[in-house]
Amino acid sequence: MALTFTDEAKRKIATLRSRYPDPQAACLPVLHLAQDEFGYISDEAVGLVADAIGVPHSHVWGVVTFYTMYHQHPTGKHTLMVCTNVSCMLRGGYEVLEAIEKKLGCKRGENSADGEFTIVEEECLAACADAPAMISGERYFLRLTPELAMRALEDIKKMPPDHGHQPPSTIAKARKS
Amino acid sequence: MPVELSKMPKIVTRHFGAEEVKKIAEARKQGGYTQLKKAFAMQPQAIVDEVKKSNLRGRGGAGFPTGMKWGFIPKDAKTVYLVINADESEPGTCKDRELIYWDPHLLIEGVIISSYALGCSHAYIYIRGEMIREFAVLQRAVEEAYASGLLGAESPTAKGPFKLDLTVHRGAGAYICGEETSLLNSLEGKRGWPRLKPPFPAVKGLFGQPTIVNNVETICNIPAIIDKGAEWFAGLGTPRSGGTRILCMSGHLNKPGVFELPMGIPLRTVINDICGGVPGGKKVKAVIPGGSSMPPLDASELDIPMEFDALMTDERIKPVEVKPGVKFDMGGGKILRTMAGSGGVIVMDESTDLVAVTWRIMKFYAHESCGQCTPCREGTGWLARITERMARGEGRPGDVELCGTIAHGIAGNTICPLGEAAAWPMLGFLTKFRSEFEAKIKPGLVPEIPAHPITATGIRSPELERRG
Numbered sequence: 197m198a199l200t201f202t203d204e205a206k207r208k209i210a211t212l213r214s215r216y217p218d219p220q221a222a223c224l225p226v227l228h229l230a231q232d233e234f235g236y237i238s239d240e241a242v243g244l245v246a247d248a249i250g251v252p253h254s255h256v257w258g259v260v261t262f263y264t265m266y267h268q269h270p271t272g273k274h275t276l277m278v279c280t281n282v283s284c285m286l287r288g289g290y291e292v293l294e295a296i297e298k299k300l301g302c303k304r305g306e307n308s309a310d311g312e313f314t315i316v317e318e319e320c321l322a323a324c325a326d327a328p329a330m331i332s333g334e335r336y337f338l339r340l341t342p343e344l345a346m347r348a349l350e351d352i353k354k355m356p357p358d359h360g361h362q363p364p365s366t367i368a369k370a371r372k373s
Numbered sequence: 374m375p376v377e378l379s380k381m382p383k384i385v386t387r388h389f390g391a392e393e394v395k396k397i398a399e400a401r402k403q404g405g406y407t408q409l410k411k412a413f414a415m416q417p418q419a420i421v422d423e424v425k426k427s428n429l430r431g432r433g434g435a436g437f438p439t440g441m442k443w444g445f446i447p448k449d450a451k452t453v454y455l456v457i458n459a460d461e462s463e464p465g466t467c468k469d470r471e472l473i474y475w476d477p478h479l480l481i482e483g484v485i486i487s488s489y490a491l492g493c494s495h496a497y498i499y500i501r502g503e504m505i506r507e508f509a510v511l512q513r514a515v516e517e518a519y520a521s522g523l524l525g526a527e528s529p530t531a532k533g534p535f536k537l538d539l540t541v542h543r544g545a546g547a548y549i550c551g552e553e554t555s556l557l558n559s560l561e562g563k564r565g566w567p568r569l570k571p572p573f574p575a576v577k578g579l580f581g582q583p584t585i586v587n588n589v590e591t592i593c594n595i596p597a598i599i600d601k602g603a604e605w606f607a608g609l610g611t612p613r614s615g616g617t618r619i620l621c622m623s624g625h626l627n628k629p630g631v632f633e634l635p636m637g638i639p640l641r642t643v644i645n646d647i648c649g650g651v652p653g654g655k656k657v658k659a660v661i662p663g664g665s666s667m668p669p670l671d672a673s674e675l676d677i678p679m680e681f682d683a684l685m686t687d688e689r690i691k692p693v694e695v696k697p698g699v700k701f702d703m704g705g706g707k708i709l710r711t712m713a714g715s716g717g718v719i720v721m722d723e724s725t726d727l728v729a730v731t732w733r734i735m736k737f738y739a740h741e742s743c744g745q746c747t748p749c750r751e752g753t754g755w756l757a758r759i760t761e762r763m764a765r766g767e768g769r770p771g772d773v774e775l776c777g778t779i780a781h782g783i784a785g786n787t788i789c790p791l792g793e794a795a796a797w798p799m800l801g802f803l804t805k806f807r808s809e810f811e812a813k814i815k816p817g818l819v820p821e822i823p824a825h826p827i828t829a830t831g832i833r834s835p836e837l838e839r840r841g
């Protein structure tokens with residue numbers, strides 16, 4: 197089935213475009229929206245985004261591959277962003293990550309077999325004072341130990357899935373000019 | 374004398390812990406947006422002058438005087454943009470995220486006043502993509518400000534017409550987008566490649582127009598400067614840096630946290646009195662004073678005041694060296710000690726393997742290099758790989774010198790300061806903890822660089838041939 201944006205998404209894209217003097221500037225937000233709609237950024241999604249903001253497909257590919265948050269493959273329901281940078285490493289970030297890998301039977305960068313999780317080894321998540329840290333969706337899991345991480349996994353399973361996760365009504369008022 | 378946290382002046386963190394202040398009604402009850410009236414009664418230039426007098430310096434990393442930066446906007450500029458840098462991703466730094474989460478309306482108030490001063494009619498906040506929760510909080514706050522007519526509507530009290538739009542723009546996972554010109558490219562919908570300077574953003578920035586990029590904490594200080602005046606603000610700080618400073622204390626500490634502290638408080642006081650010292654009574658071995666791109670301090674350098682100038686010039690801090698006995702020259706004979714950077718302080722106790730820490734730092738910068746400049750793209754990768762094998766205890770003879778040479782080759786030869794961000798800590802750790810690196814060399818391994826790698830005729834040396 198051909199991929200299309202819903203009418204609701206199209207309205208949001210129009211609002212996003214109106215926030216910038218150049219529609220190309222809406223590239224990142226429209227890609228976020230596409231990822232929320234479709235779960236990941238496929239070839240087809242790239243085309244849709246490019247057409248929506250009037251830039252070449254190659255430009256959108258360049259953007260998608262530059263940033264780490266755009267998934268080019270289907271992901272689990274929940275992305276686990278686990279930090280292992282210095283502040284977290286000093287307090288056991290790698291132990292937490294390895295415990296999660298062991299529990300889910302998959303490595304960083306992979307999806308768990310049951311489709312629930314994707315593990316991402318993150319760079320500093322700006323939660324250093326509460327290291328080791330993990331983000332999933334809107335939630336932070338802080339001062340983790342391997343045991344607390346196992347409990348976090350149970351909590352996360354009960355949360356609504358990431359994709360289809362819509363940020364609050366994206367923009368308040370269109371720029372009128 | 375032990376210091377009492379509750380007695381310290383709080384400008385930007387006073388609402389930390391108060392959930393309700395995220396809502397505009399409660400924020401207003403607590404004094405939010407009250408400085409708009411006062412600001413609008415002033416001429417825009419008078420606000421710029423006030424900020425100059427306050428000695429406010431940028432909290433994003435470089436400590437550049439904010440008022441002076443604002444003064445670089447050409448007088449005849451028609452369209453001016455203010456862009457708030459909320460990309461916070463320098464390892465060890467976790468203050469902007471907290472500021473946005475706890476007090477989004479303080480940031481918006483600061484943005485409105487600053488935009489008025491700069492003649493900006495559309496401001497952008499570039500927030501890091503991973504901060505999903507903070508984006509939601511900030512977006513809600515912006516919507517409330519629109520609904521209250523603080524944004525998107527003509528301000529009846531401003532001197533002259535003033536109407537501000539504010540857009541929150543999410544990044545998508547790239548540390549380099551914290552660098553201001555990379556951020557502008559990213560905001561324009563492109564790959565986050567830093568631009569060559571000049572032209573500086575104040576002359577040619579977002580969409581080709583004069584643009585000011587400021588850090589979240591910097592802008593959160595603006596309402597207080599309007600409220601209590603530049604002299605009060607300057608008086609809180611040291612002679613050349615006004616106000617307070619947030620320090621993000623992480624690593625081996627009993628009470629890590631994000632603390633707003635007097636500018637210039639000695640590091641030892643922060644570690645011992647505010648953060649309760651190091652767990653298990655261990656000794657401090659090293660401290661990164663301002664995000665992982667800054668050269669570390671060692672245990673003998675803890676009495677330094679945590680302030681921009683002191684960290685650069687205090688002679689108690691050993692200068693960074695390229696190799697033993699040769700000081701690193703930042704250009705014009707300027708030596709490098711360390712810098713206050715982003716306020717991210719990482720404390721490491723005596724049991725820490727600093728080679729492993731250095732590897733983790735190099736791995737980070739190698740991952741985040743945007744790839745435009747060869748010295749940075751290749752050099753950070755080499756440093757990551759060499760420190761990785763050293764961390765495993767399989768360093769090759771010559772690796773320590775090689776790390777110094779590569780780092781020295783990166784610094785000063787790249788478009789943006791990410792190159793230095795990798796080179797400085799590499800050289801800093803080597804300068805102060807060289808023996809730890811030397812201990813990781815396994816004698817007998819083949820050196821990376823043989824004596825004659827490639828001959829003048831282009832024939833590979835026997836050494837390389839043997840290794841394939």
Ligand SMILES: Cc1cc2nc3c(=O)[nH]c(=O)nc-3n(C[C@H](O)[C@H](O)[C@H](O)COP(=O)(O)O)c2cc1C
Pocket residue numbers: 430431432433434435436437439458459460461462463548549550551552553554586587588589591592789790791794
């Ligand atoms: C590699 C690199 C990353 C940076 N990351 C950030 C950042 O995450 N947040 C920030 O405010 N400034 C960051 N900066 C500094 C900005 O380029 C810029 O100087 C700052 O946002 C200016 O604001 P200020 O004058 O208020 O400090 C970074 C600089 C470099 C070179």
Ligand code: SF4
Pocket residue numbers: 549566567741742743744745746747749750787788789790791792
């Ligand atoms: S120094 Fe590194 S990050 Fe900066 S522009 Fe060059 S390659 Fe990119």
